Amino acid sequence: MYVVAGVSGHTGAATAQALLAQGKKVRVLVRSAEKGEPWRKQGCEVAVTELGDATGLAKALQGAQGFYLLSPPNFAATDFLADRSALLEKVVAAVEQAKVPAVVFLSSVGAQHPSGTGPIVGLHRAEKALEGIAPSVTFLRAAYFLENWGSVVPVAKAQGILPFFGATSVKFSQVSTKDIGAAAAKALLEPASGTRVIELTGKEDWSADDVAQALGALLGKPVKAVGAPVESARAGLEQAGVPKEMARLYAEMYQGMAKGLAAFERPKALTRGTASLAEALKPLV
Numbered sequence: 001m002y003v004v005a006g007v008s009g010h011t012g013a014a015t016a017q018a019l020l021a022q023g024k025k026v027r028v029l030v031r032s033a034e035k036g037e038p039w040r041k042q043g044c045e046v047a048v049t050e051l052g053d054a055t056g057l058a059k060a061l062q063g064a065q066g067f068y069l070l071s072p073p074n075f076a077a078t079d080f081l082a083d084r085s086a087l088l089e090k091v092v093a094a095v096e097q098a099k100v101p102a103v104v105f106l107s108s109v110g111a112q113h114p115s116g117t118g119p120i121v122g123l124h125r126a127e128k129a130l131e132g133i134a135p136s137v138t139f140l141r142a143a144y145f146l147e148n149w150g151s152v153v154p155v156a157k158a159q160g161i162l163p164f165f166g167a168t169s170v171k172f173s174q175v176s177t178k179d180i181g182a183a184a185a186k187a188l189l190e191p192a193s194g195t196r197v198i199e200l201t202g203k204e205d206w207s208a209d210d211v212a213q214a215l216g217a218l219l220g221k222p223v224k225a226v227g228a229p230v231e232s233a234r235a236g237l238e239q240a241g242v243p244k245e246m247a248r249l250y251a252e253m254y255q256g257m258a259k260g261l262a263a264f265e266r267p268k269a270l271t272r273g274t275a276s277l278a279e280a281l282k283p284l285v
Contacts, residue, residue: 002188003064003100005029005051006072007039010147011106014181015068015188016044022185029060054090054097061098066188067134070106071126073119075246084122088129095133102136102191104184109143109173109199110262117261118253119246136191141264142180143173143201146280149211153284156215156223165233165254168208168225172257173201173264176280179273199264200271202280214277218285230254 002019006012007028019026020042027045030036036046049056051069061067069091077083095103111123127139149162156162183200208225216223228236234251238244256262264270 001025001027001045001064002066002068003027003029003047003061004068006068006070006106008035009070009072010145010177011070011142011180011184012068014177015184016181018181018185019188020044022189024189027060027064029057052087052090054093057091057094058097061094061100064098064100066102066104066136066191067095067100068104068106068184068188069130071122073246075243078245080119080245080249081122081125085125085129088126092129092133100134102138102188103130103134104138104140104187105130106180106184107139107141107197108262109141109201109264110256111139111141112265113256113261116252116259117256118249118251120253120256120262131195136193137195138187138192139195139197140180140184140187141197141199142183143175143264144262145180146174146176146202146211146275146277147284149215149281150284153215156212157219157285160221160223162208162212162215162223162225164208164225164227165230165236166208166227166258168212168227171205171207171210174206175200175202175273176275178280179275182273183271197265198271199266199269200273201264202273203276204272206277210277211281214281215285218278218282230258 004016007016016026028039040046047060049060074083107123108120110117110120212223212225233254234247237247
C-alpha cells in the first residue's frame with residue numbers, strides 16, 4: 001500500500017495514477033470525503049485527514065510501504081517559511097510514529113541553497129527536517145512546473161501575449177507534472193537505502209518564447225512572450241492579487257533564477273522526463 005498526498009493537485013494526482021497504472025494499492029490523503037470520491041471510484045482507499053494533523057496522518061500511514069509527500073503553499077500565512085516549518089514538524093512526528101519505510105518528498109531545483117530562492121528556501125529547510133526519518137528518503141528536486149503557465153493562459157487567449165519576468169529567449173529547466181508523477185512512483189517502487197536526491201527536468205530546456213510558440217500552435221493564433229524586468233516582479237504580483245508575503249518570496253525566486261541560484265546541484269546526473277512541450281501545455285488550453 002502506497003500513501004499519496006496532494007491528489008487534489010497536479011503532482012499527487014499524477015503519482016497516484018502512475019502507481020495505479022502499475023497495479024499497486026493506493027491510499028490517498030484528502031481533506032474531505034467528497035474530494036476522495038473520484039479516487040474511491042478508481043479503487044483507492046481514502047483517508048480523510050490533513051498533513052498538519054499528526055494523529056490523523058499517523059493513522060493514515062499505518063501499513064504503508066511508501067509515502068509521497070509534498071509541502072503545499074499556504075498563501076494565507078503571514079510568515080510562509082515559519083508556517084511550513086511548523087507543518088513539517090507534525091509530518092515528521094507522524095511518519096516516525098507510523099514507521100513508514102520509504103518517503104518521497106517533492107522538493108525543487110535550487111533546494112540546495114539556504115537562502116536567496118524565495119519559497120524554495122522552505123524546501124531546503126524541509127529536506128533538512130526530513131533527512132533520516134525513514135530507512136529510505138528521496139528528495140525529488142523538480143524543475144519549474146510547465147503547468148504553472150496555466151495562470152497566464154487566459155491572457156494568451158485574450159491578448160495574444162505571454163507575460164514573463166525575465167529574458168524571454170533564455171532557455172531554462174521546466175518539467176511536466178506527469179513526468180514528476182512517474183518519477184515519484186518509480187522512486188517509491190524502487191526505494192534506495194538512506195537518503196538520495198533525484199534532480200528532474202523535462203525532455204529538453206525551453207524558453208518563454210518556446211512556450212509562447214507552442215501555445216500559439218495549440219490556440220491557433222499568434223502568441224508573443226513579453227518579458228518584464230525581474231526587479232518589477234514583486235509589484236506586478238501584488239497588482240495581480242498575490243498576497244504581499246508571497247509576492248515578496250516569488251519575486252526573490254525570480255531574481256534567484258536570474259542569478260543562477262535556481263539551478264540543479266548535479267547537472268550532469270539529471271533525470272529527464274519524456275513529455276513534449278505541446279503534450280504538457282495542451283490540457284491547459
